[in-house]
Amino acid sequence: MENLVKEFYNIQNPALSAYLLSRFSLGYMEENQDMAPMPLLFIVLPMMYKKEIVDFIASTQKKSGLRFFADKFTEKKNSNKDLILQIQNTSQRYKVMTLEAIGIGMSGKLFEIQKDAYVLPLEDNISSFKTKSKELEKMGKAAEKLGI
Numbered sequence: 001m002e003n004l005v006k007e008f009y010n011i012q013n014p015a016l017s018a019y020l021l022s023r024f025s026l027g028y029m030e031e032n033q034d035m036a037p038m039p040l041l042f043i044v045l046p047m048m049y050k051k052e053i054v055d056f057i058a059s060t061q062k063k064s065g066l067r068f069f070a071d072k073f074t075e076k077k078n079s080n081k082d083l084i085l086q087i088q089n090t091s092q093r094y095k096v097m098t099l100e101a102i103g104i105g106m107s108g109k110l111f112e113i114q115k116d117a118y119v120l121p122l123e124d125n126i127s128s129f130k131t132k133s134k135e136l137e138k139m140g141k142a143a144e145k146l147g148i
Helices: 002-011 014-032 038-048 051-058 062-073 081-093 095-107 123-127 134-147
Strands: 111-113 118-121
Touching: 014 038, 014 095, 014 111, 014 118, 014 123, 014 134, 038 051, 038 081, 038 095, 038 118, 038 134, 051 134, 081 095, 095 111
Parallel strands: none
Antiparallel strands: 111 118
């Protein structure tokens, strides 16, 4: 059982989470020409750690954005309402990891939290972050798309 816990932590850890939050905030900044409000960070991890959601986001066009994603996700043919409804409960469970990731993201200079609680992504540092697997790169791209 302990090996399973270690394996889970290796996949869902605060450093990877910080990277995903930075990619989300970068996508938000690129699309809106403004910084993401910090409370939005709390929906990122519950979505990025659900393979079905990452696959779904990866299949959408980059410019679709969060609203289109939510509409598409709840269409009858996609019938994923149960996953979208789980985000609220899951975000409660990921609250501590999100806070840890925010701390690591700030320490690692992936982003800054401004005094008014907006997230400033530090693009040069984010782009220098190299992922070692296609799956992690897919998650990063999905997080960025989610921010759009």
